[in-house]
Amino acid sequence: MSNGSVSPAPVSPLSPNLGDIKPRTPVAKLDRKRYSRSTRRFTIAQVAPLVGMAPSYIKRAIGGKPLLTADDVVELLDQDCYCETFVPRSRVLDYLMSVTDSETAVPVESPVQIPESWALVNADFLSVVGRLPLSSVQCVVTSTPYWGMRIYKESSPITWADGEKSVFGHEQTPEGFLRHTTEILYRLMPALTETGSIWWNLMDTFNTRTQIRGSAVEALRAMQGHDTRRWSEHDYRRYSAGHAYLKDGEQTGIPGLVAQRASRIGYYVKTTITWAKTATLPEPQNSRVSRSLEYILHLSKTRTPKFDKTAYKRLSTGLGGRNPLYETDKLSDVWFIPTSAGGDGHGAQFPLALPARCAGLSTEPGDLVLDPFVGSGNSAVAALSLGRRFLGVDISRRYLTVAEQKITELQSRSQVLAAIDDPGDIIDDPGDIAECASAIAAT
Numbered sequence: 123m124s125n126g127s128v129s130p131a132p133v134s135p136l137s138p139n140l141g142d143i144k145p146r147t148p149v150a151k152l153d154r155k156r157y158s159r160s161t162r163r164f165t166i167a168q169v170a171p172l173v174g175m176a177p178s179y180i181k182r183a184i185g186g187k188p189l190l191t192a193d194d195v196v197e198l199l200d201q202d203c204y205c206e207t208f209v210p211r212s213r214v215l216d217y218l219m220s221v222t223d224s225e226t227a228v229p230v231e232s233p234v235q236i237p238e239s240w241a242l243v244n245a246d247f248l249s250v251v252g253r254l255p256l257s258s259v260q261c262v263v264t265s266t267p268y269w270g271m272r273i274y275k276e277s278s279p280i281t282w283a284d285g286e287k288s289v290f291g292h293e294q295t296p297e298g299f300l301r302h303t304t305e306i307l308y309r310l311m312p313a314l315t316e317t318g319s320i321w322w323n324l325m326d327t328f329n330t331r332t333q334i335r336g337s338a339v340e341a342l343r344a345m346q347g348h349d350t351r352r353w354s355e356h357d358y359r360r361y362s363a364g365h366a367y368l369k370d371g372e373q374t375g376i377p378g379l380v381a382q383r384a385s386r387i388g389y390y391v392k393t394t395i396t397w398a399k400t401a402t403l404p405e406p407q408n409s410r411v412s413r414s415l416e417y418i419l420h421l422s423k424t425r426t427p428k429f430d431k432t433a434y435k436r437l438s439t440g441l442g443g444r445n446p447l448y449e450t451d452k453l454s455d456v457w458f459i460p461t462s463a464g465g466d467g468h469g470a471q472f473p474l475a476l477p478a479r480c481a482g483l484s485t486e487p488g489d490l491v492l493d494p495f496v497g498s499g500n501s502a503v504a505a506l507s508l509g510r511r512f513l514g515v516d517i518s519r520r521y522l523t524v525a526e527q528k529i530t531e532l533q534s535r536s537q538v539l540a541a542i543d544d545p546g547d548i549i550d551d552p553g554d555i556a557e558c559a560s561a562i563a564a565t
């Protein structure tokens with residue numbers, strides 16, 4: 123991968139048959155005796171993110187030992203304070219045994235080259251995250267696939283730390299999705315600088331019996347009555363029965379649960395931001411209110427990440443500054459940002475102002491912004507417009523082609539190029555932004 127480039131994905135197998143989602147919680151429990159004779163020892167740092175406890179709490183619970191035995195780990199799994207993070211309770215010891223084995227056995231893969239300006243990588247982010255250089259990323263801004271809502275045909279199933287083999291977003295249970303999201307956040311930690319921020323845009327899913335569609339356009343067509351297929355005729359379906367406690371039609375609560383798990387693996391949950399959308403798809407349900415929001419979790423590694431609140435007032439509205447129609451001078455936790463028109467076939471894309479606000483608040487010119495699920499590239503346009511460097515990853519070559527076009531279009535605008543070449547200059551002239559936005563819309 124070189125500077126300002128798109129690097130190809132390794133040859134991958136044919137699109138997997140993603141299949142139906144049946145949220146049937148497996149019955150599995152911890153085998154307390156299995157490792158009781160093991161002579162293996164674990165550091166508190168290894169154990170803490172798996173039991174969801176702070177190292178200081180573990181010292182209190184176990185008595186200040188520098189190394190923990192398998193029995194100590196079982197004792198932690200029995201504490202009232204215990205909460206699953208990215209491996210279920212029944213597999214925590216298996217996981218600890220396997221990672222401490224592999225730390226010595228697996229050769230380190232070649233690191234990802236950090237671009238001087240921008241780069242797009244066509245790959246599964248899980249194959250990239252472990253290759254990011256330590257402390258190289260100042261800001262992650264991303265919108266991940268939602269649980270059980272969308273088919274991304276380019277995805278291939280991967281085997282996760284919890285043992286489930288699935289495509290990200292297509293897990294059998296919401297807990298699977300929570301574990302996998304937490305695993306990604308955990309694996310991102312070493313690459314994030316000490317003052318870095320993660321802005322994780324996500325939405326909830328209702329535990330309903332539904333078809334899983336390939337795009338928002340397809341969903342809209344169905345709501346308008348243009349899809350006459352019966353339930354059984356759909357390629358991908360989500361069922362609702364069999365979960366340990368969720369009932370049919372209930373909200374799963376994924377965003378809050380991701381925030382809790384992020385905190386338990388060591389992040390600071392700085393804020394849960396509500397993105398109040400000004401236009402949303404119609405919803406046919408008559409027994410609940412319609413949704414008009416998404417969430418953005420602001421996470422950091424330290425209590426005081428790099429944060430420039432003045433960017434909210436300095437930047438143009440198009441690049442994440444105050445929206446004069448709905449927002450006051452106070453930067454609050456409710457963001458009014460119009461949804462993107464999604465005219466380039468993605469259908470679930472960021473409005474430019476959203477990643478721009480996140481990057482503007484938490485980075486300086488020259489800092490590296492990463493989007494692990496970059497899609498059609500609005501986070502790239504946002505970062506580069508602000509004079510930041512950018513690295514984007516996506517499994518879809520089709521979306522990356524759109525992203526590359528947008529970046530090329532942006533770079534062909536001389537004023538914007540000047541800003542990229544001359545770090546320190548934030549583009550905040552509404553005229554420039556309008557020009558860029560129309561160029562982007564035209565691609």
Ligand SMILES: C[S@@+](CC[C@H](N)C(=O)[O-])C[C@H]1O[C@@H](n2cnc3c(N)ncnc32)[C@H](O)[C@@H]1O
Binds near residue numbers: 472473
């Ligand atoms: C919600 S969309 C992101 C949209 C993006 N923010 C934009 O403005 O276009 C999620 C994206 O994640 C990509 N994706 C899904 N699974 C992935 C994976 N395992 N690794 C990398 N990208 C993935 C999809 O192709 C899709 O483009």
